[in-house]
Amino acid sequence: MTLTALQRDFRSWLTGEATDAAARFGKRALPGLAVYLNNYRGQLMACLAESFATVRAWLGDTVFDGAAATHIDRLPPHSWTLDAYALEFPDTLEVLYPDDPEVGDLARLERGLGRALVGRDAESLGLAAMAHVDWSAAILELVPTFSLLPVTTNAAAIWSAIAAEQTPPGAAVLDVPALIAVWRREDSPTFRTLGPTEASAIFMVLDGRTFGDICAMIADEVGEEEGSQVAGNLLGRWIGEGMIERIAS
């Protein structure tokens, strides 16, 4: 058997328990093949359990393990990093639980936090960067770990309760879909649900619009006088929460 044929057979055994492929290794190889199969599936199960500990707590161990086994059957890993294997698990959960949208939302939130944990480091925004800024022309750049997650359920409240080891609320669909901002603040991934005005402002930041444009948008929404205060509060909050990496003019 060539090395290519051997590796193809081994893959068939691990991903589909192909008995014809196993037979080509000979009867004496069966105990060993069973060990490799157990190691392979166990490694992937552990990866999913670790990456989605909150989803596991929400679903319960037995249900979660069943979903993870389905994912392993459905999608063999294809990247050298196990981190990548976890990325597609939310898609499997959405297929498995179409009537429980909070499961998919919760999984995508947990995936977003996991990505933020190991995302590129941001440069620190020092006080000097904010001196002599022409705010009307200023363009804000968000930290590289920043992402937006659209949700239709109260997944954020469920996640927070489980993280705090409190009884989570029941699943509920939101009156209107919401956006969750996910980013890493220093070493800790964090998230916050955005209100409609802030969500619009963040979209403008992502589009590269100036802070002056954002102030004008908010003024149109809430009036000139209150608009300045709302815009100033948002800017202060973004900077204070470590969302901004750079201010360019």
Next chain:
Amino acid sequence: MLEKRQFGLGLRKPHYRDFLGGTDAVPVDFVEVISENFMVDGGRPLHVLMRVRERHPVALHGVSMSAGSADGVRDDYLGRLRALVDMIDPIFVSDHLSWSRFERFSSHDLLPLPYTREALDVVCANIHRAQDVLGRTMLIENPSTYLSLPGDMTEWEFLDAICGRTGCGLLLDVNNIYVSASNHGFAAQAYLSGIPADRVCQIHLAGHSQGRELLIDTHDKPVPDPVWSLYASALERVGPVATMIERDDDIPPLCDLLAELDVARDIAQGNLRRAA
């Protein structure tokens, strides 16, 4: 006198606080980390490693290079590893005599190779490629295996040939020798006699578990007595080289692993006294 950097431990998450806190460094000569855990863009894992690096030399030990892949090693993997090597300046860069990837499939397990001339050509070409990208020689570790594939040579002859053709060094895992010897019925001492002793740069020690029919390399128990005995034999054969204990599951408090490392120190000192 033992060389510096002689005794190390794997750096694992439950012990981060021990390695980062306090005014006294943990009494090890080096730490070893799983390379892939730190081949990331940023964040806490890298921050922790850089801080530990200020106190201890670091060895990078990989599990995903797939040196035995029939279709070669992946450039994106090697590029990431090179970036980490440049950042850390490790004392060793190692991976396994195994394969884990074939075409678009990555098993994330160390799968066995047939010790054939064809496989030897593949492994040597892949190690050459890796060493070219990394700009340095690597260490290759003997694996634990659970099935024996038809081949042209023994595992130790295969390792000897790899070292000769690529210039790489050996990371000798004494527990893996014990496990594979038990599983396949060869003599561990014959293995030790057959390896190129002068190419062994590092030794791994670990525990294993008894499966239904085979020993399994689980890294979830203390180093057992037969592996300590084999370690003593290995040191007689290869002389004093860097030794570290791997523990990846059921990880105990750091003090327990430091106590195990003291056993390794005692055995190594005893070997040196006998040799003097």
